[in-house]
Amino acid sequence: MSKYLITGVMGFVGRYFVEYLNEKEPQSKIYGIDIASKCDMDIKYRSLNLIDAKQVDKIVRTLKPDYIVHLAAMSSVAQSWKEPATCFMNNMSAFLNLAEAVRNNGLNTRILSVGSSEEYGMYDKPMTEDLNLHPKSPYSVARLSQEYMSKLYVDNFNMDIVMTRSFNHIGPRQNTKFVIPSFIEQLVNISLGKNENKMMVGNIDVVRDFTDVRDVVDAYYRIIKNAPNRSVYNVCSGHGVKLRDIINTTAKELNIKPNIIIDPSRVRTNEVSSVIGDNTKLKKELGWNPKYTLQQTISDIIKTYEK
Amino acid sequence: MSKYLITGVMGFVGRYFVEYLNEKEPQSKIYGIDIASKCDMDIKYRSLNLIDAKQVDKIVRTLKPDYIVHLAAMSSVAQSWKEPATCFMNNMSAFLNLAEAVRNNGLNTRILSVGSSEEYGMYDKPMTEDLNLHPKSPYSVARLSQEYMSKLYVDNFNMDIVMTRSFNHIGPRQNTKFVIPSFIEQLVNISLGKNENKMMVGNIDVVRDFTDVRDVVDAYYRIIKNAPNRSVYNVCSGHGVKLRDIINTTAKELNIKPNIIIDPSRVRTNEVSSVIGDNTKLKKELGWNPKYTLQQTISDIIKTYEK
Numbered sequence: 120m121s122k123y124l125i126t127g128v129m130g131f132v133g134r135y136f137v138e139y140l141n142e143k144e145p146q147s148k149i150y151g152i153d154i155a156s157k158c159d160m161d162i163k164y165r166s167l168n169l170i171d172a173k174q175v176d177k178i179v180r181t182l183k184p185d186y187i188v189h190l191a192a193m194s195s196v197a198q199s200w201k202e203p204a205t206c207f208m209n210n211m212s213a214f215l216n217l218a219e220a221v222r223n224n225g226l227n228t229r230i231l232s233v234g235s236s237e238e239y240g241m242y243d244k245p246m247t248e249d250l251n252l253h254p255k256s257p258y259s260v261a262r263l264s265q266e267y268m269s270k271l272y273v274d275n276f277n278m279d280i281v282m283t284r285s286f287n288h289i290g291p292r293q294n295t296k297f298v299i300p301s302f303i304e305q306l307v308n309i310s311l312g313k314n315e316n317k318m319m320v321g322n323i324d325v326v327r328d329f330t331d332v333r334d335v336v337d338a339y340y341r342i343i344k345n346a347p348n349r350s351v352y353n354v355c356s357g358h359g360v361k362l363r364d365i366i367n368t369t370a371k372e373l374n375i376k377p378n379i380i381i382d383p384s385r386v387r388t389n390e391v392s393s394v395i396g397d398n399t400k401l402k403k404e405l406g407w408n409p410k411y412t413l414q415q416t417i418s419d420i421i422k423t424y425e426k
Numbered sequence: 427m428s429k430y431l432i433t434g435v436m437g438f439v440g441r442y443f444v445e446y447l448n449e450k451e452p453q454s455k456i457y458g459i460d461i462a463s464k465c466d467m468d469i470k471y472r473s474l475n476l477i478d479a480k481q482v483d484k485i486v487r488t489l490k491p492d493y494i495v496h497l498a499a500m501s502s503v504a505q506s507w508k509e510p511a512t513c514f515m516n517n518m519s520a521f522l523n524l525a526e527a528v529r530n531n532g533l534n535t536r537i538l539s540v541g542s543s544e545e546y547g548m549y550d551k552p553m554t555e556d557l558n559l560h561p562k563s564p565y566s567v568a569r570l571s572q573e574y575m576s577k578l579y580v581d582n583f584n585m586d587i588v589m590t591r592s593f594n595h596i597g598p599r600q601n602t603k604f605v606i607p608s609f610i611e612q613l614v615n616i617s618l619g620k621n622e623n624k625m626m627v628g629n630i631d632v633v634r635d636f637t638d639v640r641d642v643v644d645a646y647y648r649i650i651k652n653a654p655n656r657s658v659y660n661v662c663s664g665h666g667v668k669l670r671d672i673i674n675t676t677a678k679e680l681n682i683k684p685n686i687i688i689d690p691s692r693v694r695t696n697e698v699s700s701v702i703g704d705n706t707k708l709k710k711e712l713g714w715n716p717k718y719t720l721q722q723t724i725s726d727i728i729k730t731y732e733k
Contacts, residue, residue, distance in 0.1 A: 172511060200582075203575065204479060204522040207514065215511040215564075251558070257522075260574045267567045268510065275507075 122148045124184035124228075126169060126217070127191030128162070129153040131293050132332060132339075136188060137162060139336040150182055153191065169213035172220075179220035179228070186343050187230045189217055195296065196237060197387060199258035210261040215268065222276050229279040231343045232269045235262040236286040236328070236355065236394050245359075245397040248284070248351050255391060266351065273349045281346040283339065286355035286396045289416055290332035291423045298362060299329070300420060303369050307424035310373040318377040321385030323362040326393040328355045331411035341405040355396030356409060369417055429455045431491035431535075433476060433524070434498030435469070436460040438600045439639060439646075443495060444469060446643040457489055460498065476520035479527075486527035486535070493650050494537045496524055502603065503544060504694060506565035517568040522575065529583050536586040538650045539576045542569040543593040543635070543662065543701050552666075552704040555591070555658050562698060573658065580656040588653040590646065593662035593703045596723055597639035598730045605669060606636070607727060610676050614731035617680040625684040628692030630669040633700040635662045638718035648712040662703030663716055676724055 123140060127133045128151030137160055140147050149162040158164035167174055169191055179187075193199065193209035214232065221228045239246045240253030254260045272278040293300045298321075308314040330338075338354045346352065370377050401407045411419075430447060434440045435458030444467055447454055456469040465471035474481055476498055486494075500506065500516035521539065528535045546553045547560030561567045579585040600607045605628075615621040637645075645661045653659065677684050708714045718726075 203526065204519045207518045207522065207571075211514045211518070212511045215514065219510065254574055255578065257575065257578070260571050260578070263574070264514075264567050264571045267561055267570070268564065271562065271564070271567070 120146050120148060121186060122150070122182065122184045123186045123188060124150045124152065124179070124182055125188045125190060126152050126213075127189075128160070128164070129155040129158060130190055131290075132288070132335060133190045134160065134292070135290070135332050135336045136190065136339065139333075139340060143340065150184065152178065169216055170208060172216045175216040176220040176223065179217065179226070180224045183226055184228050187217060187221070187228055188339065188343060189214060189231055190233060192233065194235075194258065196256045196258045199256055199261070203257035206257045207261050210258070211264055214265050218268070218272050218278070218280070222272065222278060227279060229281065229343060230269075231339060232265055232280055232282045234266050234282055234284045234351070235259060236284055236353070236396055238263045238266065238284055239394070241391050243393065245357065245395045246353065247397045248353055248400055270349060279348050281342050281348065282351040283342060283354045284351060284396075285335065286328040286330060286353065286394065288330050288332045288335045289420065291419050293332070299365060302362070302366055303417065303420045304424050306366070306369045306373055306375065306377055307421060309377060310375045311425070316375075316378045318366070318379045319382045319385065320362070320366070320379055321382065321387060322390060323366065323379070325390055326359040326361050326395065328357070328359055328395045329413060329416070330354060330356045330409060331416040334409040334411055337410075338401060338405075338407050341407050345405055352401045352405070353396040353398055354401065355398050356413075357396060357398045359393060359395035360413065365413075365417065368414065369421065372418065372421060427453050427455065428493060429457070429489065429491045430493045430495060431457045431459065431486070431489055432495045432497060433459050433520075434496075435467070435471070436462040436465060437497055438597075439595070439642060440497045441467065441599070442597070442639050442643045443497065443646065446640075446647060450647065457491065459485065476523055477515060479523045482523040483527040483530065486524065486533070487531045490533055491535050494524060494528070494535055495646065495650060496521060496538055497540060499540065501542075501565065503563045503565045506563055506568070510564035513564045514568050517565070518571055518575075521572045525575070525579050525585070525587070529579065529585060534586060536588065536650060537576075538646060539572055539587055539589045541573050541589055541591045541658070542566060543591055543660070543703055545570045545573065545591055546701070548698050550700065552664065552702045553660065554704045555660055555707055577656060586655050588649050588655065589658040590649060590661045591658060591703075592642065593635040593637060593660065593701065595637050595639045595642045596727065598726050600639070606672060609669070609673055610724065610727045611731050613673070613676045613680055613682065613684055614728060616684055617682045618732070623682075623685045625673070625686045626689045626692065627669070627673070627686055628689065628694060629697060630673065630686070632697055633666040633668050633702065635664070635666055635702045636720060636723070637661060637663045637716060638723045641716040641718055644717075645708060645714050648714055652712055659708045659712070660703040660705055661708065662705050663720075664703060664705045666700060666702035667720065672720075672724065675721065676728065679725065679728060
């Protein structure tokens with residue numbers, strides 16, 4: 120009976136991870152922490168800021184979890200340009216406080232350290248895990264630092280840490296500060312007549328690699344349960360899609376013709392034009408296979424806004 | 427008449443940089459900040475913790491310096507393993523707060539961002555600036571992040587930042603928590619009969635590249651005055667020396683035969699066995715040439731402990 124400590128449990132991925140565990144391993148013990156004051160899920164919960172090293176040490180020492188699924192993060196690239204110091208604090212200090220708590224209490228807890236496709240920077244081919252990393256934003260530098268530190272903890276203290284470089288994930292219930300839910304919500308509101316036919320966008324010709332969050336948590340589960348110590352896996356669909364194509368697919372399903380307007384404030388500084396991952400390692404080594412097509416995911420997201 | 431803001435001005439390098447400026451550019455205006463409450467040098471001084479973003483913004487906005495010579499850092503590798511989160515905060519947040527102050531106030535201040543030879547990791551040849559970086563400690567990951575961020579600030583906001591990867595530097599007045607002053611102080615005390623003949627050391631067969639701090643500040647001055655924007659320079663002697671050889675040279679000068687004892691608590695985790703830099707770029711592009719031989723530096727350090 121495994122004990123899981125999930126950070127950022129109230130976030131987009133955290134909630135899906137809890138649902139996944141409840142189904143896959145109903146006998147597991149789940150402890151959630153998050154900065155939110157209250158939790159509406161049926162799990163043991165503690166409101167906590169991971170910046171508070173003493174409290175993090177105390178909870179890890181008390182729980183002695185088998186696994187820490189570290190999902191809490193400040194994950195917005197745009198936000199990381201507005202507040203780079205805060206980005207480093209929230210990402211690095213949070214991770215280091217968790218890792219130090221495991222190290223200082225001599226636990227053999229396995230940690231899942233989530234990284235980002237943003238660590239790669241620009242490549243004109245699907246990115247494999249062995250490529251050199253060229254981070255292009257404070258967020259991606261913070262994620263790269265976290266990956267370096269994870270490897271140093273394994274190499275120097277025999278800790279047990281497995282890592283991801285996660286590409287964009289989407290699905291129902293994602294916060295509309297992210298691009299896809301923002302687009303789909305706008306399009307649904309246009310189709311329902313709630314909004315006038317004006318679709319505000321940034322650069323929609325960038326290519327991204329989207330995975331359904333339900334496939335992402337399946338990948339994370341396989342990685343934390345079965346990956347070799349110190350390994351890093353891309354979590355991605357392996358396919359590149361233009362944001363413009365997602366708008367078109369959604370519009371077609373909704374049977375509307377959106378009036379698309381470029382909003383300069385949404386165009387990001389030095390945005391990487393194409394990000395496509397190679398998921399061969401994850402498929403081959405851990406038997407992962409995504410179950411949701413992009414079409415299916417978009418349909419499911421549309422439903423949440425039509426309610 | 428240039429305005430210099432020097433952070434960590436009360437530190438080992440900071441004091442020498444002030445002395446260098448007083449001689450080289452006596453008409454320059456020098457403003458120093460440091461965490462120390464008081465300053466015994468004849469400069470404008472403010473006690474400040476660089477973690478305090480608001481105060482950093484205020485001082486940079488008010489002074490509008492031509493140059494920020496950013497020397498403040500938590501620079502101990504050993505300490506970075508004891509307190510990794512604090513290491514990241516003191517190095518990254520301090521640097522980011524300064525850079526953000528320059529960016530947010532639209533200044534064209536040039537920043538000198540000091541990095542470390544520790545960023546390279548292990549190589550069995552003299553390290554040139556174009557090599558891949560493989561940081562092996564929290565300190566070196568923090569320094570690498572600072573270098574990445576420096577480049578991003580230049581690329582995205584046309585800021586003006588020049589960088590170093592500084593190898594070990596030594597000289598009179600260095601804190602004895604560092605290896606060379608600790609050794610020389612012990613040896614002088616043995617020679618004066620203040621200590622019994624027991625020389626406590628860690629691994630003294632590691633090879634390091636030492637530069638006299640007075641040559642280091644000459645390099646920093648040339649870099650901040652003349653280097654192209656976004657450039658990175660090794661600051662090093664180009665020669666590798668075993669710590670054991672420094673002990674022998676010192677002992678010979680003092681005419682003693684030290685009884686050397688390995689203290690396991692001084693042997694560092696995963697220590698890099700050899701670090702030698704290549705200084706061709708700094709010499710060729712900026713006309714730097716070190717003036718102090720290792721023998722001269724050791725003599726000068728000995729004198730400070732014989733007083």
